[in-house]
Amino acid sequence: MATVECRDIRKVYGALEVMRDFNLKVDDHEFVVFLGPSGCGKSTMLRMIAGLEEITGGDLLIGGERMNDRDPGDRGIAMVFQNYALYPHMSVRENITFGLERSGVPKAEIDRRLAPVVDALGLGIYLSRKPAELSGGQQQRVAIARAMIKTPEVFLFDEPLSNLDAKLRGSLRVEIARLHRSLKTTSIYVTHDQLEAMTLADRIVLMKDGKIEQMGTPEEIYQRPATLFAAGFIGTPN
Numbered sequence: 001m002a003t004v005e006c007r008d009i010r011k012v013y014g015a016l017e018v019m020r021d022f023n024l025k026v027d028d029h030e031f032v033v034f035l036g037p038s039g040c041g042k043s044t045m046l047r048m049i050a051g052l053e054e055i056t057g058g059d060l061l062i063g064g065e066r067m068n069d070r071d072p073g074d075r076g077i078a079m080v081f082q083n084y085a086l087y088p089h090m091s092v093r094e095n096i097t098f099g100l101e102r103s104g105v106p107k108a109e110i111d112r113r114l115a116p117v118v119d120a121l122g123l124g125i126y127l128s129r130k131p132a133e134l135s136g137g138q139q140q141r142v143a144i145a146r147a148m149i150k151t152p153e154v155f156l157f158d159e160p161l162s163n164l165d166a167k168l169r170g171s172l173r174v175e176i177a178r179l180h181r182s183l184k185t186t187s188i189y190v191t192h193d194q195l196e197a198m199t200l201a202d203r204i205v206l207m208k209d210g211k212i213e214q215m216g217t218p219e220e221i222y223q224r225p226a227t228l229f230a231a232g233f234i235g236t237p238n
């Protein structure tokens, strides 16, 4: 059961408090989007869930277990970043399988897991290329494949489509939604783009200044924004 629970999470950088009173329970198999303007704390919250950033206060539970001090590799999560973060000197294949190789997964098992991942993302003809020989959209597919092959229970995405052009954004958005459904993972997806949030989310967590401003289904937030900020950020019909 891959629930993600944030209980009274707080984060300070020195004297700067960037997150407070963050309470959220993401259900198993749910697709939750953190939506909000630049600087509101979306990445910070996601990185705390991933274990890439220390939690100042409160509790983080994944699958009901407290994760505050657990190593990133031991949380059952995989993360996809905005800038792809591929290894430039490795081939596509090596980029995808490196993590498994490092964890000592046998070669036969790696090959067995690679095939469906490569298939799902249409990467078969690119396996021997280097990242620099791929388009941005193809590079991000490799990054998604690298996350997928870990068979995580929880997928974390930090603005994965922001560096892509509009057409690619649309098609990769559809692929991400499809993968989420077919892999039966729990997904948390960070964006400042309301269209992405509206189309992907089971539930939107609208954030402002390190706090949750409103949460609900896309329909609820769109039709009944609770605050002036929510109304302004989401935009109103007409």
Ligand code: ADP
Binding pocket: 013, 016, 018, 036, 037, 038, 039, 040, 041, 042, 043, 044, 045
């Ligand atoms: P978002 O992803 O929503 O754009 P971030 O989570 O990156 O926002 O940042 C939230 C706040 O935390 C911002 O005010 C940012 O300047 C601050 N911040 C982020 N990372 C650090 C850091 N390593 N040191 C100090 N302040 C930081």
Ligand code: MG
Binding pocket: 042, 043, 044
């Ligand atoms: Mg960010």
